Amino acid sequence: MKWIMRILGLVVLVAVLVVVGVLMLPADKIAQIAGDQLRKVTGRDVTISGDVSMTFWPVLGVTAGGLEVGNASWAKDGAMLSTSNAAIGVDASALLRGEIRITNIEAQSPTIRLESRKDGRASWEFTDATGAAQIETETSPARPAKAVTIQKLKITDATLIYDAEGSDLVSYQGVDLALDWPDANGAADIAAALRPARDKVNIDARIDNFGSFLNGTVQPLRAKITTKGGELSLQGRGSLEGAVAGAFALQTGNTATFLAQLGAGAVELPKGLGQSLNVTADLTLTPDRRLALRDLVADLGGNTLRGGVDVALNGVPQINAQLNAGALDLRSLTEGGEGGGSSAGAGWPKDRIDASGLAAFNGTIALNASSIDLGALSLGPTRTVLRNDRSRMVFELREVNAYDGKLAGEFVMNNRNGLSVGGKLQALGVQMQPLLSDLADLSRFRGQGNASLSFLGVGQSVDAIMRSLSGEGSLKVGRGAIEGIDLDALLGSFDVEGGTTVFDSLNASYAIKGGVLRNSDLLMLLPNFNAAGAGEINLGVQTLDYTVTPKALRVNGDRGLAVPVRIYGPWADPKIRPDLKAAVDLNFQKEKEEAKAKVEAKVQQKIEKELGVKVEDGQSIEEAVKDGIEDKLKKELLSIFD
Known part of the structure; x- marks a missing residue:
């Protein structure tokens, strides 16, 4: 204007x-x-x-x-x-x-x-x-x-x-x-056509008492901007100095096209976060380019937000907002391409993640949502604060209900020098099966407990991020179960095909480096057994090689009975095999030593009788035989000179 x-x-x-x-x-x-x-x-x-x-x-x-x-x-x-x-x-x-x-x-x-x-x-x-x-x-x-x-x-x-x-x-x-x-003394109709880009942008306005408006007074007005991608309209009051207030509406079938026609250049927005828009609000704009939106209802193409927003429009928009949402789908921020996600055994998506939208604004947004889907995590009723500063967005989880428990911590996306994702999370009283299924596509483990996780991944695709993950964490679970293996049956008949192991408690800590999670201190307690575990899970390629060693406490005298079980291969369909050689080494070491001693005694007697070799104390049979042969050779050589 x-x-x-x-x-x-x-x-x-x-x-x-x-x-x-x-x-x-x-x-x-x-x-x-x-x-x-x-x-x-x-x-x-x-x-x-x-x-x-x-x-x-x-x-x-x-x-x-x-x-x-x-x-x-x-x-x-x-x-x-x-x-x-x-x-x-x-x-x-x-x-x-x-x-x-x-x-x-x-x-x-x-x-x-x-x-x-x-x-x-x-x-x-x-x-x-x-x-x-x-x-x-x-x-x-x-x-x-x-x-x-x-x-x-x-x-x-x-x-x-x-x-x-x-x-x-x-x-x-x-x-x-x-x-x-x-x-x-009446109204004026203004029509303009501009071409900031290739196609025409039409501006139509009607200003009441146009003469007074030109003299600086506030007058009723109606205005509409129409482009190939959508239209923006305002009905309210305004002045020549740039003060505007009224009912605002924005509708776009394709927001990228709408912005491009206004000369904003190529803009790519994530799915559900503005690819199409249907926005209404009460708008106030001051001459110093400060925008306030009240009673805001914004359909972002799948996600709907309600609340109030204040924006400083000088340079990169600076936003301060209080918003409420229903079910909020943010999978497009962490998944590449349409329908990103991984299927069992198919690997992680390799489509490039476009995180350029993180540069669109700076500021703080307080958000209440009935649920949030982050792709890797699914959250229930949530109270969170989103802070974005020069393409680094932080989700601070303040009050989050998830997986029948509580989550706290933060989730970070940083696109300043290439994309990285990370976070620190604490889980209290959560159900492990859906949590591990969402994080690592592991669904065989059931139980409720506490967990901690800190992680960092770098890359422009989910696949690259998972292969680069580093971090650490711990796990403490009460009564639960592991599907696919029956440790009771294993110790009774060495049959581990199928079944379920029910345990009383489980504790473990782990470290992640280069996309590989390693653990060496897993301890699981069962009614008549305990089980230790050690090995690794390759998060990048979705494979595992882990050995669980259950031990029956009331057999084999006071020594118990332990049978190591190796679980290996792709985690979508792993192989489960008992290690019988290791089982014998663990459980019958004394018997092996006694049998070895008996065999060695018989061999010694035979050698002494047949070769006439005396095995001295502290001398092995091999050394005694060697010494005996050397002595005989010396005697034979000396006899030549007799």
Whole structure:
């Protein structure tokens, strides 16, 4: 709207100066007078070129072949206004009554170049020698200024250039602008067409009491911006200084297309987080570009948010929001491509994760949700705070119900120098089967307990992140079960095909490096057994190689009976095999040693009898045989010389 008002002000100034004193004067004299007056008012060089013609009644009309108004002395380059085929019409009868009523203004292919500096200077602010822009006429300066109205304005194929110090150059070409203001005390309809990108963006507005609006008062207004991807509308009140308040609505079928048509460039938004939009709110915008949205309802293409938002719009948007949501689906932030996720045995998705949306804003968002799906984790009723600072987003979990227990901690996504994800989580009283199933696709373990986890992964896909994971954690579970193996049956018959092992408690700690989880201190207690465990789970390639060693406490005398079981292969379909050799080594070591001693004694007796070799104390049979053979060889060699 400021652009439109600046253009209107400039055109009105030109129009008034051109028509002053034109009655009964030749056309070339009119051009000279108009140029001199405009030069005095603006302090700028003014050139009126080409043929100048006019009509007198009922419309006082002036047509000029070309018009150029120079820029401020401090501006970098180019005239502030240049146009060809300019036409201005003034109601002659109204002019005789002392009113300046412009019936029409037309300009073809004008170029308007506006510049501003951080110290407040603006090229569209004109000053004469006295410091105030004035129009020189032959009338007394004490006489009140005459009201100026424009009934119709038509500008076609304009080029708008705005150069603000410290900001990127803004340039629009092919701009069309039309104003319809038939009643000086009534409403004005404004229609504009811009092309920030390839396709046309239409702007339509209606402002009540347009004359008062131009004088700076707040007036009722309606406005709509329509693009190929969607439309934005506002119905409320506003002023020329940039203060706006009213009912706001935004609908996009394709938000990326909508933003691209507005000149925002290529923007990719995650699924469910703005690919399409249906937003309504009560809007307040202040002249210093601070936006407040109240009673907000935002459908983000699957996720719906309600609440209030404050946004500072200078530079990267700074957001402070209090929002409520129902079931919130954030899987698109951690999964690559459509329907990302992993299927059992198929590996992790390798599609590239687009996390560019993390750079779209900075700020803090407090969120209450009935549930949150993060892809790797599924949360129940949740109270969380999201903080985003230069592409580093932190989910602080303050009050989270999940897996029949409670979760606390934080989940971090960082896209400053490539994507990384990490976090620190504490779980209290959670069900392990759904938790481990979500985190690592492991569904054989059941039980309720406590767990801690800290982790960090780096990569542009889920597969890369899982292969790079590092961290540590611990697990403490009460009564539970392991499906797929029956340790009771194992110790009774060495049959481990299927079944379920029920345990009383389980404790373990682990470390993760290079996507491989390693554990060496698992201890599981059963009614008549205990079991130790050690091994590794390769999270990156979804395999495991883990040995559980259950021990029956009430057999084999006081020594018990232990049977190691190796679980290995892809975790979607692992192999489970008892290690019988290790079982014998663990359980019958004494018997093995006794049997070995008996065998060695018999061998020793045989050797002494057959070879005549005496095995001394502390000497092995092999050494005794070797010594005996050496002695015999010596004797045989010495006998040669006898």
